[in-house]
Amino acid sequence: MKRFGITLIAALMLCSTSTFAGQPSPQPRIERLTSTDQPIPASATILSEGMVQLDLPASANETKWYRIDNDTKKKLTIGLTGPTTAGVDYDLRLYHPNTAGTALQQLALSQFKTQSTEQLSYIAEAGTYYVGVTAASGLDTANPFRLVFRSSTSYDVAEPDDSPWQAPKLVLHTPFTLLNQTKDLDDDQDWQKLELGKDTPIIVATHKHDNRTIPYDGTLLHIFNEQFTPIKTIHPFMATPVNLSKGTYYLQFAGGKAGSGYSLRIKELLPPQAARVQIDKIDTEGGVAGFINYGQGNKWRVKGTISINGTAFGTNDQPIANAPVAVDISIKLGNQTITAMASTGANGTFSIPLTLEPAVGNYTFDTTVSRHYYDIVPIRFRSNDKAVSSNINDLYHFAYQIKL
CATH class of the missing domain: 2.60.120.380 (Jelly Rolls)
Incomplete structure (x- = not known):
């Protein structure tokens, strides 16, 4: 049975463990269950x-x-x-x-x-x-x-899960992921499949089932990558950090006698969270850099390859180090959104380079010598995929100019 949202228990003692009988060194060939029928054998x-x-x-x-x-x-x-x-x-x-x-x-x-x-x-x-x-x-x-x-005749809701090909998908939850399971046989194998869309540092711990009436017999957690190369073994009652890259992983719970149970807790280690960003300067190519006013307010003018420079602040309004900052700029050509990301340095500053596709030129502004064509495009910022406030909301996206 699965429940979520329980605080991770710190490791205080090392529990005795038992090695799973017939522990494989798995390297499975990929094959899905086929719908091709087989003849019923004449004898078996x-x-x-x-x-x-x-x-x-x-x-x-x-x-x-x-x-x-x-x-x-x-x-x-x-x-x-x-x-x-x-x-x-x-x-x-x-x-x-x-x-x-x-x-x-x-x-x-x-x-x-x-x-x-x-x-x-x-x-x-x-x-x-x-x-x-x-x-x-x-x-x-x-x-x-x-x-x-x-x-x-007595088994938990995750069964059958005795091989990687039968492994249920394990989804990470915030703030914690919790999985409680039981062993219905001495040689019961339990597998879980974890698919990660990004590099993910986690802390993993296994220990007694949350239902304290269920006996505990020591369970080792083996983590394998998609090629079934061993990544890490997690010992009971030891909160263990594991850095997992983007990809698919298989978790095997080894050991434990019939009737025993265990609990798995996983906490994703998220980077520091920025609360707001202050943009100090945007450098751009094409000789159009500057903080100007075309009549729709003061905005940074950009074109082609640009570099967004600023500082990120935490909830205490102090500069925050090692925080991810992502920027999204939605341009008019093809209704594209250009995204880039960087992490803040020790003093909270960051510099995000990116390249913009050409502007369409929906707006015009006449100077004394030429007519400028440009778009007004929104710019948004995120930290850990959460929107954060900024001192700028849009940009002048320069297209071209024609002499008058």
């Missing part, structure tokens, strides 16, 4: 719950078939432990007959690259299910693999 070995099935693989690219006769709705967890022989890679899939009973439809898969240890789960209604073991690459006809399934 019946699996009995909790009984380890020792077997050798079929020939390359052929599937070894097993059957589970499920009598009531429950979570089925199937684990495959293969030999560690170099170059041997087995895949695990779960199927169910289609409505017509004429073919098999794939329900779940686990296919870690370059290894033969796999696990998947499925919330299964009563019926017949088929398990397929395929040699994706390599064969070891001397050392058998071990196949076993277990079931549980």
Whole structure:
């Protein structure tokens, strides 16, 4: 179950941990569940719950078939432990007959690259299910693999989440992200998928489930990137900083016995927040720089490549260091918005360079020698994607001039 908005608990002690049985070194090949039907096998070995099935693989690219006769709705967890022989890679899939009973439809898969240890789960209604073991690459006809399934009727709302391909999406919330989950089996694997649209520094902690009546058995959190390279391991009761770049990440919660629970807390570390900016000068190319008045008030005149220079202030109205400042200028040509960003220095100052597309020239102003064509365009400022006030609101966007 998930709840949000709870304060992060500081680490005071190091809890004992247990390593997840059959802990993979994941490097999955990307494959989505396919709608392509498989023929129902003429024969399949019946699996009995909790009984380890020792077997050798079929020939390359052929599937070894097993059957589970499920009598009531429950979570089925199937684990495959293969030999560690170099170059041997087995895949695990779960199927169910289609409505017509004429073919098999794939329900779940686990296919870690370059290894033969796999696990998947499925919330299964009563019926017949088929398990397929395929040699994706390599064969070891001397050392058998071990196949076993277990079931549980009590599981949390995140299930089935026993493989990265079944991982629910984890969304960061403000001020904190909180996730409470339980282990329904000793070998229950829990995965979460985290997608980040920007570089994101966070603090992560795992500890006891918020429901204190649920026992705690020590849970390690492993963080992998999209290529399934290990990024960080988070130990229980230790608030750990992690810098994550833009991209996709997978979180695996390892360890913990059936009936135990754990809690995950994540706090995003946001940069300092500016409350307002003061623009002191805007440099521009084309010999048109200046703070002038064309009749619509004093404004900075800009063209082409410009540099916006100013100071950012915090809520205490003092200059603020290391604060992100973004600028948005909406020009007339193509109704484009030009955006750029910089961070303030130690004294709160910043300089933001950007390049503007040409102006249209909707307005004119006559001097003694020439007629100036220009647009009036809005300029806005943000800090951490929040709008901040400024001493300027618009600009004269210079287009061209014609001698009179």
